[in-house]
Amino acid sequence: MDRYLATLDHEEVVIRRGARSGLYTIVAIHSTVRGPSLGGVRMWTYADTRLALRDALRLSEGMTYKAAVAGLSQGGGKGVIVVPPGERLEGDRRRAALLDFGETVDSAAGRYVTAEDVGVTPDDLLVVAEITPHVSALPREHGGSGDPSPWTALGVLVSIEVACERVFGTADLTGRTVAVMGLGHVGGDLARRLAAAGARLTVTDIDEGRRAPAEALGATWVAPSDILAADVEVLAPCALGGVLDDAAVPALRARVVAGAANNQLADAGIADLLAAHGILWVPDFVVNAGGIVNIAVELVLGGYDEARAEADVRAIGETVRTILDEADRDAVTPLAAAMAIARRRLG
Ligand code: NAD
Secondary structure (H helix, E strand, O other): OOHHHHOOOOOEEEEEEOOOOOOEEEEEEEEOOOOOEEEEEEEEEOOOHHHHHHHHHHHHHHHHHHHHHOOOOOEEEEEEEEEOOOOOOOHHHHHHHHHHHHHHHHHOOOOEEEEEOOOOOHHHHHHHOOOOOOEOOOOHHHOOOOOOHHHHHHHHHHHHHHHHHHHHOOOOOOOOEEEEEOOOHHHHHHHHHHHHOOOEEEEEOOOHHHHHHHHHOOOEEOOHHHOOOOOOOEEEEOOOOOOEOOOHHHHOOOOEEOOOOOOOEOOOOHHHHHHHOOOEEOOHHHHOOHHHHHHHHHHHHOOOOHHHHHHHHHOHHHHHHHHHHHHHHHOOOHHHHHHHHHHHHOO
């Protein structure tokens, strides 16, 4: 039994069986110390229900630190709609599950605000919003802050610039060699931004359909198995978590690693291994906060303001600078420095 279930550390966990769908939906609220908890809802199949609950507990805790380090007046929460093995939720049944989830969100009376995550579309969020007002990142035409992915990509870009300034002496990306792993919503947008900044790209995705648009940017395409050890200065993991482990790190050639993927380290000890190899790894939950920074604009102002969002997302660069300064000062890893900031802000 791992720590998430053995020792609860959360303010509130709601698990309800929905009257319409018969499916379980979960809302986990890790912390509201800095404000209402914010985090997306994941529609996912798990081998057993403990894993679904564990995911909600783990992800909501991560959101607390992400929001705290970004300086937001938000806490950490997460929603899960538990899909039975072998089933794909479609049509009326999908709608029923989303309405049921809306009731679970509403039962927290604003202590949890939901948004999009894996398996959930903007249209799905509109269904949830039929039941509860505590829904963020609705499409712009519905008054929300819209797709967070381009903002996440902007935050990754500015983080890479600051990390390059530290390691190579300049934030200018002209001619800098950068590998992007995963060209989805965030990675694809990041690749366009990097190309526009003059970087030389090496990219991959398990979806071959991403190849032509990437090559149109001038990027070199490699097989997914070759991306981590690509001969580049910067690596941006933008696919799945867990890619940096005991085997991958010694093979890395990049001196800077900063990307959007959540939970890039197989375990926290990998942060020390990266440092021992002279690699500057900027913690994922700092780098990829652009999406929630954008959502926070909508929540704090009670309406959306794109110029404010851009300024706030660009400020992630300052946060990275502070973390790297404190890491140097205290002779610790950037991960330890970021966690120290989160703990300070959470009192
Ligand atoms: P996405 O699903 O749109 O894109 C992921 C891409 O990675 C897909 O194109 C997929 O084919 C590819 N991929 C999967 N496994 C791969 C592999 N082994 N090698 C190469 N490519 C692989 O997801 P996204 O919204 O772009 O998010 C990317 C990552 O960033 C995720 O880990 C997500 O949790 C994290 N993240 C996203 C946001 C956001 O705003 N979308 C915010 C914070 C964190």
